Amino acid sequence: MGARRGRSLRTLLAGSLVFGSVAVGSVVVDSVPASAATAVALYVAVGGTGGCTTLANACGSMQTAFNIATGGTYNGDDVTINVAAGTYTENDSISASSLNSLNIAGAGASTTTVNGNQNGSVLTVSHGTVTISGLTIENGTVGNGTGGGIFNGGNLTVTDTTIRGNDALGGGGIESFGGTLTVSASTISGNGAQAGGGIESVEGTLTVSGSTIWGNTAINGGGIASL
Numbered sequence: 001m002g003a004r005r006g007r008s009l010r011t012l013l014a015g016s017l018v019f020g021s022v023a024v025g026s027v028v029v030d031s032v033p034a035s036a037a038t039a040v041a042l043y044v045a046v047g048g049t050g051g052c053t054t055l056a057n058a059c060g061s062m063q064t065a066f067n068i069a070t071g072g073t074y075n076g077d078d079v080t081i082n083v084a085a086g087t088y089t090e091n092d093s094i095s096a097s098s099l100n101s102l103n104i105a106g107a108g109a110s111t112t113t114v115n116g117n118q119n120g121s122v123l124t125v126s127h128g129t130v131t132i133s134g135l136t137i138e139n140g141t142v143g144n145g146t147g148g149g150i151f152n153g154g155n156l157t158v159t160d161t162t163i164r165g166n167d168a169l170g171g172g173g174i175e176s177f178g179g180t181l182t183v184s185a186s187t188i189s190g191n192g193a194q195a196g197g198g199i200e201s202v203e204g205t206l207t208v209s210g211s212t213i214w215g216n217t218a219i220n221g222g223g224i225a226s227l
Contacts, residue, residue: 037100038077042069046086058084062104062114063092070098079103083135085111091120091140096128096154106134109162109187116140116148122166124151125179131157142168146200147175148191155180167192170225171200172216182207192217196225203227 042065043058050057052065059065062083069079080103092114096102106112113136116122122140123132124147132150140148148166150158156179163173163186172191174181181201188198188211197216199206206226213223 038074040069040074040077040079042079042081043084044081044088045084046088052081055082055084062088062090066092066094066102069102070094070096072098074099076100080105083107083112087113087115089115089117091116091122091124093124093126094128094130095126096130099128101129101131103131104133104135106136106161108134109136109160112136113138116166121145121147121151121168122149125154125156127154129155131159132161133159134161136162136164138163138165140166140168144169146170146177146193148172148193150174152176152179152181157182157184158186159184161186163188163198164190169194170202171196172218173198174200176201176204176206178203180205183209183211185210187212189213189215194218195220195227197222199224201226 042052043055044062044065045058048058048060050059052059052068065081069081075098077099078101079099083106085107112134114122116139118139118141121142122137137149142148146168148168149163152174166172170193172193173188181204191197195218197218198213216222
């Protein structure tokens with residue numbers, strides 16, 4: 001009996017603060033929480049020639065900023081690329097899997113335009129969690145492919161953005177293939193495709209709220225085709 005009581009007492013006291021022979025309080029040890037992602041800002045401006053790290057040192061293209069963001073320095077961080085007002089003629093590719101998140105923030109859809117110059121998808125998001133806001137995305141053309149304005153294969157949110165005048169075989173405005181696409185407070189208009197003139201979502205999740213989708217053309221799904 002005494003041995004059992006001794007073992008029980010030692011078990012109790014192992015997790016307590018002890019003065020003399022009196023236990024006065026429990027010691028609770030929590031695991032150390034994982035470090036929060038660091039917020040990083042990069043900057044793009046028309047005519048910029050810098051390294052993107054400050055507004056005064058802005059780079060001149062979004063693709064340059066994407067390359068810097070995903071080049072290894074900011075692994076695991078939340079990166080915001082601030083895109084100043086102006087027109088950017090680009091066809092950009094983004095793989096953001098090395099980041100916690102990537103936010104592409106224009107100065108407003110009425111002032112910040114990315115023009116694909118009929119030379120492929122304007123923006124291709126292949127991996128990662130990406131948000132696009134405050135942009136107009138236009139004039140992307142993919143004759144035998146999908147996603148004239150945007151091709152998404154990741155987890156993409158589009159908000160406060162206009163997507164117009166883009167063409168593709170599928171998903172004239174946006175093609176989302178196997179990914180997650182959320183569209184809010186945006187306008188998707190004047191895009192064309194054989195399927196999904198405005199949006200085509202294939203084998204993925206599509207959520208649209210508070211947005212205007214009009215004037216898009218397609219053989220199947222002028223506004224939206226979800227397969």
